[in-house]
Amino acid sequence: MAVTPRGTTPVPPDARPRLTVLSGPSGVGKSTVVAHMRKVHPEVWLSVSATTRKPRPGERHGVQYLFVDDEEFDKLVANGELLEWAEFAGNRYGTPRQAVLERLEAGEPVLLEIDLQGARLVRESMPEAQLVFLAPPSWDELVRRLTGRGTEAPDVIERRLTAAKVELAAEAEFDTTLVNTSVEDVARELLALMRVV
Ligand SMILES: Nc1nc2c(ncn2[C@@H]2O[C@H](COP(=O)(O)OP(=O)(O)O)[C@@H](O)[C@H]2O)c(=O)[nH]1
Numbered sequence: 546m547a548v549t550p551r552g553t554t555p556v557p558p559d560a561r562p563r564l565t566v567l568s569g570p571s572g573v574g575k576s577t578v579v580a581h582m583r584k585v586h587p588e589v590w591l592s593v594s595a596t597t598r599k600p601r602p603g604e605r606h607g608v609q610y611l612f613v614d615d616e617e618f619d620k621l622v623a624n625g626e627l628l629e630w631a632e633f634a635g636n637r638y639g640t641p642r643q644a645v646l647e648r649l650e651a652g653e654p655v656l657l658e659i660d661l662q663g664a665r666l667v668r669e670s671m672p673e674a675q676l677v678f679l680a681p682p683s684w685d686e687l688v689r690r691l692t693g694r695g696t697e698a699p700d701v702i703e704r705r706l707t708a709a710k711v712e713l714a715a716e717a718e719f720d721t722t723l724v725n726t727s728v729e730d731v732a733r734e735l736l737a738l739m740r741v742v
């Protein structure tokens with residue numbers, strides 16, 4: 546058996562911590578799945594994005610998002626502080642770069658919950674990232690969930706459903722699709738993909 550000096554054992558590629566990107570149309574259940582996953586495994590780290598969107602009732606700065614105004618977002622972009630950013634349904638969203646890189650360097654798995662445009666940008670800049678698409682059981686169920694959530698006005702729901710058609714058409718670009726029928730099942734599958742369990 547070959548003896549490798551201590552400290553120089555090569556890390557097999559599949560043991561490396563991975564950057565996982567979770568995308569899917571608005572209302573499919575991304576936040577619900579991630580919240581459940583973190584209830585079961587609080588140690589899983591999720592990047593907190595910056596956004597120019599206004600907080601929904603119950604959302605808090607630094608928890609769901611870093612809520613910033615247009616000027617602050619411009620600064621984050623100009624200073625190169627975002628790993629990626631995109632405009633989605635009239636607001637801008639971006640992933641703070643430093644925290645993600647620090648976690649990956651520390652050997653921890655990292656999860657980004659971002660839109661299709663962001664997923665494409667991450668694929669370009671970090672080809673080792675795995676892209677996971679969260680799909681609804683059906684179009685009608687997606688409309689029911691988005692409408693039933695009751696957080697958006699009808700015109701905003703329309704914009705999001707228009708974006709959803711584009712996102713659903715891009716499913717084949719992703720490495721894996723998970724269909725969100727059961728939150729518990731999807732959370733378990735996602736944890737397995739991230740090699741947390
Ligand atoms: N590109 C990019 N998209 C993001 C980021 N953060 C959130 N998003 C996406 O922006 C979209 C809208 O998010 P949000 O307004 O919270 O609505 P929700 O996903 O329907 O609850 C979703 O597809 C999110 O995944 C980010 O940092 N970058």
Ligand SMILES: Nc1ncnc2c1ncn2[C@@H]1O[C@H](COP(=O)(O)OP(=O)(O)O)[C@@H](O)[C@H]1O
Nearest residue numbers: 571572573574575576577690694725726727728
């Ligand atoms: N598997 C599921 N079955 C039924 N309803 C779900 C499921 N997952 C999420 N929901 C509901 O769908 C709505 C949208 O979920 P949310 O997590 O806000 O979606 P997203 O973050 O993708 O926009 C919420 O009201 C949520 O409770």
